[in-house]
Structure formats: structure tokens, C-alpha cells
Amino acid sequence: MAFPQAASRFLVPLGLAVAVAQASIYDVPGGFRAVMFDRFSGVKDKPTGEGTHFLVPWLQRAILYDCRIKPRNISTTTGSKDLQMVSITLRVLSRPDVEHLPRIYQSLGMDYDERVLPSIGNEVLKAIVAQFDAAELITQREVVSSRIRADLLQRAGEFNIKLEDVSITHLTFGKEFTQAVEAKQIAQQDAERAKFIVEKAEQERQAAVIRAEGEAEAAATISKAMDKAGDAFIALRKIEASKAIVQSLAANGNVTYIPSSGVLLNVPVK
Secondary structure, three states, X not given: OHHHHHHHHHHHHHHHHHXXXXXXXXXXXXXXXXXXXXXXXXXXXXXXXXXXXXXXXXXXXXXXXXXXXXXXXXXXXXXXXXXXXXXXXXXXXXXXXXXXXXXXHHHOXXXXXXXXXXXXXXXXHHHHHXXXXXXXXXXXXXXXXXXXXXXXXXXXXXXXXXXXXXXXXXXXXXXXXXHHHHHHHHHHHHHHHHHHHHHHHHHHHHHHHHHHHHHHHHXXXXXXXXXXXXXXXXXXXXXXXXXXXXXXXXXXXXXXXXXXXXXXXOOOOO
């Protein structure tokens, strides 16, 4: 009976020692940092890095922060410079500034990104979009994106939040603007069609003028030939016409007789 009593006297202190040892050790996983809170001195100024560390049980407490990059979408609907409604969505990759984690814990808490990013994102989006027309938001998208990125980086830096990337992923306009764009496209198509019709009519007019000039020149040439040759020119033309008619009829197998008086159109023989 003496041995079990002696063993029990050692087991109780040993168990307490193990419990205190376990409570005095904490681990910081990869990608995390720890902010140390002391009941006497408050939040420590320097965060703790990855690995296993020691603390004083009950007196100190470690608060873990995930310092890896986290994506977030920020959406808003606002008005452009020409009073068109624009729906825009940003994709933001953010992480806390490791050196200022104690201050983030003191001023914003664990959900710092939920408290800060949506509000400053909407603020910056509305301010930048209001400086551009709806058409400029499309044609100058890179400029708009860079302006949003610069302003958002500045505002997030005031809260010790670092932004790794800011990009526009979604940009749509109101129904009125969409209808106006469609109406403009239809008007442009109608204008191009009207322009084509005008050009076609002009080409046809020029062709008619050229054809009329050619016929007038041919008539003038024939008139001059008749003035010089008299009836001989007319007779020549009759002979040429008769020859063409005879060749055409001769090539036709259904024609067996060709009257000379009718085909030759009474051309004089002398």
C-alpha cells in the first residue's frame, strides 16, 4: 500500500508540470504571424514569426493572423460623368502589413479586411468612375484601372493593408446606354448603306455620261463618213448587215432557202 501512495504523490505534480509545459508552448503555422497580448503590458510591438515559441500561461496569449494573400471581389453601381449607370466589379488581392500587425489588432481586430476593403473600395470606385464618360470607361479601360489601383493602394496603406493586385473583372452599363449604343450602330449602318447607294448612283450617272459621249462621238464619225462617201457608206453598211444575216441563217439547219432579194436589202449591184 505504501508504493501506490508514493506513486500517486509523484503523478499529481508530474501531471501539473506537463499541463503547464503544454500551455507554455504555441505554434505559428506557415504563412501566419502571432501577436502577443500581455495582461500587464498589453499588446507587444513586434509580431512573432513561424515556428514554436514559449509564453507565460494565463499572463500571455498569442493571437494568430493569416498573412497569406487573400482574394476579394468588390462590386458597386455608380454614375459616370455623363450620368450613365455603371456596374463595376474589382478583384483585389490583399494581405496585412506584417510589421504593423499589432496596430491592426489594436485598431481593427481580426476581421480587418471585412471592415476596411469594402468601404474604401466603393469610395474609390465611385470617385474614379465619376471622372469618365461611359464611352471613356470602355476605350480607356487601362487608364481607369491604373487610377483605381493607385488610389486604392494609397487608401489601403492608411490601414496597413497591402494590395498585391487590383483589376477590373466586370463592367456593364444601364439599359438606356445599351439601347443608345445599339441605336447608334443601326444609324451608322444606315448611313453606310445610304453612302453606298449614293456612290452607286454616281457611278451609274458617270457610266451613262460616258456612254452618251461615246454614242455622240460615234454618230459624229458616221456623219462625217456619210458626208465624204455619200450613199456608198450606207451601201457598205447594208452589205455588212446582209452578210451577217446570211451567215446566221446558213448555220441554222432548219433554213433551206435564202431569198437573195430580201436578205440583201435591195443593195444595188452597180
